Amino acid sequence: SQTIHQWPATLVQPVGSPLSLECTVEGTSNPNLYWYRQAAGRGLQLLFYSVGIGQISSEVPQNLSASRPQDRQFILSSKKLLLSDSGFYLCAWSVTGTGYNEQFFGPGTRLTVL
Amino acid sequence: AQKVTQAQTEISVVEKEDVTLDCVYETRDTTYYLFWYKQPPSGELVFLIRRNSFDEQNEISGRYSWNFQKSTSSFNFTITASQVVDSAVYFCALSETNTGGFKTIFGAGTRLFVKA
Numbered sequence: 001s002q003t004i005h006q007w008p009a010t011l012v013q014p015v016g017s018p019l020s021l022e023c024t025v026e027g028t029s030n031p032n033l034y035w036y037r038q039a040a041g042r043g044l045q046l047l048f049y050s051v052g053i054g055q056i057s058s059e060v061p062q063n064l065s066a067s068r069p070q071d072r073q074f075i076l077s078s079k080k081l082l083l084s085d086s087g088f089y090l091c092a093w094s095v096t097g098t099g100y101n102e103q104f105f106g107p108g109t110r111l112t113v114l
Numbered sequence: 115a116q117k118v119t120q121a122q123t124e125i126s127v128v129e130k131e132d133v134t135l136d137c138v139y140e141t142r143d144t145t146y147y148l149f150w151y152k153q154p155p156s157g158e159l160v161f162l163i164r165r166n167s168f169d170e171q172n173e174i175s176g177r178y179s180w181n182f183q184k185s186t187s188s189f190n191f192t193i194t195a196s197q198v199v200d201s202a203v204y205f206c207a208l209s210e211t212n213t214g215g216f217k218t219i220f221g222a223g224t225r226l227f228v229k230a
Contacts, residue, residue: 105159
């Protein structure tokens with residue numbers, strides 16, 4: 001069966017510090033991968049998606065970036081965090097091909113920027 | 115542009131009551147997909163159902179049922195005989211074909227409280 005992992009689970013970082021969140025998927029090959037951010041009490045905002053290694057599509061211009069160095073690894077990064085980067089970050093995967101298939105989400109990382 | 119509206123921010127019911135969560139969407143595509151997800155307090159979203167725009171049949175899965183009406187652009191979700199474990203935030207979502215389906219738009223969510 002497929003499993004998706006995210007770490008860390010929680011993170012408190014000062015403004016201006018770098019960020020690296022990692023997501024890995026097990027039990028499937030060539031998945032579509034997604035990064036979402038959920039602000040407190042809000043819906044999900046798609047940040048990035050990837051259909052393959054090294055292929056990243058950005059949906060929202062910001063100080064975040066994403067990379068996919070391996071088939072089942074998706075990393076969200078920032079060189080300098082802003083207060084507005086605080087939120088709940090969710091990684092998700094769906095089966096390869098189109099994006100119409102349902103997405104399966106990881107446990108999330110709660111990021112607080114102080 | 116696509117849009118998903120969940121007008122009900124919070125709903126509170128007593129256990130065993132039926133509850134309907136509303137979802138209204140906007141899209142210019144003729145082919146699209148609709149989803150419902152559940153987010154329990156733990157935070158991880160759980161997929162509940164996917165429906166494509168050509169399939170207007172209602173679906174029932176245990177205590178859950180979904181009513182898709184293309185004429186009113188609605189995809190409502192009903193929980194019958196609600197239970198405390200149903201307490202969660204529920205999201206309706208939409209994917210369009212013109213973006214390959216990758217750009218899924220989520221509604222703001224409806225927080226459901228089920229009291230014992």
